[in-house]
Amino acid sequence: MSYLILSVKDMLLNQSINVAYHKVLIMTHLWIRAEERPNEKRVGVSPQGVRSLLKAGFKVTIEQDPTRVIGIDAYSDVQIAKTGSWKTAPSDTIIIGLKELADEATPLHHRHIMFGHAYKDQPEGQKLLARFKAGGGALYDLEYLTDNTGRRVAAFGYWAGYAGAAVAIKSWAAAQQGNICEPLKTFASSQSLIDHVIKGLKKPRPRIIIIGAKGRVGSGAKDFCNAIDASVTGWDIDETAHGGPFPEILEHDIFLNCILANEKTPIFVPDTVKTTKRKLMVIGDIACDPESSYSPIKVYDQATSWQKPVKRVWDNQILDVTAIDNLPSLLPRESSEDYAAQLLPHLMSLNEIGTGVWEKAYAVFKDNIKNLK
Numbered sequence: 286m287s288y289l290i291l292s293v294k295d296m297l298l299n300q301s302i303n304v305a306y307h308k309v310l311i312m313t314h315l316w317i318r319a320e321e322r323p324n325e326k327r328v329g330v331s332p333q334g335v336r337s338l339l340k341a342g343f344k345v346t347i348e349q350d351p352t353r354v355i356g357i358d359a360y361s362d363v364q365i366a367k368t369g370s371w372k373t374a375p376s377d378t379i380i381i382g383l384k385e386l387a388d389e390a391t392p393l394h395h396r397h398i399m400f401g402h403a404y405k406d407q408p409e410g411q412k413l414l415a416r417f418k419a420g421g422g423a424l425y426d427l428e429y430l431t432d433n434t435g436r437r438v439a440a441f442g443y444w445a446g447y448a449g450a451a452v453a454i455k456s457w458a459a460a461q462q463g464n465i466c467e468p469l470k471t472f473a474s475s476q477s478l479i480d481h482v483i484k485g486l487k488k489p490r491p492r493i494i495i496i497g498a499k500g501r502v503g504s505g506a507k508d509f510c511n512a513i514d515a516s517v518t519g520w521d522i523d524e525t526a527h528g529g530p531f532p533e534i535l536e537h538d539i540f541l542n543c544i545l546a547n548e549k550t551p552i553f554v555p556d557t558v559k560t561t562k563r564k565l566m567v568i569g570d571i572a573c574d575p576e577s578s579y580s581p582i583k584v585y586d587q588a589t590s591w592q593k594p595v596k597r598v599w600d601n602q603i604l605d606v607t608a609i610d611n612l613p614s615l616l617p618r619e620s621s622e623d624y625a626a627q628l629l630p631h632l633m634s635l636n637e638i639g640t641g642v643w644e645k646a647y648a649v650f651k652d653n654i655k656n657l658k
Contacts, residue, residue: 312344313636314375318382319350319368324591326354326471326617327441329383329398329427331625334632335360341633346374354471354617371395379635383427384611385413392420396638401426402610404653405577414657417650429649430631430642438642439627444613444620445571446505446543447475450493451482451615452607453539453569454513456595458485460566460603469591469609471617478616479512486513492564494518494534496525496553497543502571506541525551535563542570546579553581559599570608582606 315338317330330338332355335345339362346364348371349357357365371380374395381398388409393416401424403410417424430438456466472478493510497503498519510517518537525531528551534540535558542553554568568582575586584598585606595605613620631642639647 312342314344314346314378315632315635316366316371316374316378316380317345317347318371318380319348320352320382320384321369321387322384322611324469324471325384325611325614326352327383327611327614327621327624328353328355329381329621329625329628330632331355331622331629332359332361334625334629335363337629338632339363343635346378354621379638381632385409388412389416391416393417393422394420396423396425398425398427400428402428404429404649405574405579407574407576409576411658414653418654418657423647424650425638425643425646426649427628429646431645432642438631439624440501441613441620441624442501443505444616444623446502446507446541447509448478448505448612448615449502449543449569449571449607449609450506450509450541451478452594452609452612453541453567453571454482454491454493454510454515455485456569456605456607457491457539457567458482458487459595460605461487463603465597465605466595466607469594469615471615473618475616475619479509483513490515491538492516492518492536493539493541494520494537495541495543496520496534497572500543502543503541506543506569506571525553529553530555535561535565538564539567539569540565542568542572542582544581545572546574546577546581548579550579550581552583554584556583559584559604560602563602566603566605568604568606570606571612573608573610573612575608 338345346366347360348366349368376394378395379398380395384400385402401410401413403413432438452469459466472481490513493515495503495506495517498507499521507517507519531553534553570582573588574580575588584604585596588608588610589596594609595607598604598606634641
């Protein structure tokens with residue numbers, strides 16, 4: 286909680302009168318909204334986290350969400366609100382969700398914590414920023430909550446890599462038969478996902494190359510590949526520093542892209558590979574940023590979905606791309622519990638939202654608002 290310290294010193298008649306300091310409590314109100322995106326069951330604040338926030342003096346409201354993996358009954362001593370009612374919450378309320386808001390044109394007045402996907406020239410991101418500009422609100426993008434080294438303080442990356450590898454391998458197994466990967470579903474545990482993928486595999490297992498293998502995303506991808514006994518080649522900065530081309534990628538059955546691209550990222554897969562002789566059959570773009578000009582994979586330009594997880598970009602010599610931007614939702618409970626534990630220490634500092642990781646995230650938002658086209 287935050288305090289306003291009022292100090293009064295009466296100097297009447299040149300006499301100092303000691304007056305006790307008064308602390309006026311300013312309660313921070315955190316509102317956990319329902320997710321507005323289909324197939325999104327995750328939540329960024331756990332019941333244990335809510336109890337810690339309440340104990341620290343925060344006010345917490347949680348919206349009803351029938352799809353949330355953790356039921357509303359698990360959250361005790363909080364105010365429960367109707368789905369989507371954050372729009373009428375008091376203006377000083379901080380709204381927290383995970384994925385983006387519904388595509389509307391209404392101005393945004395509140396401070397929002399979420400993954401905005403708005404800072405890399407994405408068309409939908411520009412619309413979102415325009416809504417904040419119109420309403421005077423602010424975006425604290427979870428992707429830009431970073432420590433002094435630039436590393437994210439909380440991330441779903443491991444689970445994105447884990448689930449993304451599973452989807453790519455499922456897609457490869459289907460492509461081996463000339464088929465397209467079936468629609469996705471959630472799994473109760475990582476072991477149940479492993480069992481499901483292995484059931485559809487034959488030997489020999491695929492050869493897989495992972496770029497970004499040393500990061501969180503790459504670590505998750507590698508762990509899943511090892512769990513199904515696939516052959517893995519792990520690349521990171523050293524192997525890609527020469528800037529390409531990268532013919533080694535084409536020598537593998539599956540390529541998993543696990544890096545967050547920027548203006549310095551080389552192109553890993555140019556559009557010309559569609560017609561190039563290759564072994565590569567499936568690209569798992571786990572980073573999933575196809576609308577960004579920085580994307581290192583140039584054979585597609587639109588994310589895939591749970592209902593249609595694969596885009597077949599070439600038929601004659603099959604080349605499939607899978608690119609789903611809420612992959613951790615395949616394992617909603619494990620990924621939510623892990624992420625919420627990482628995020629909680631920083632939520633506890635929201636009473637000082639003008640400092641630390643929050644200050645840095647706000648600075649990124651202000652820079653992008655200033656440069657909004």
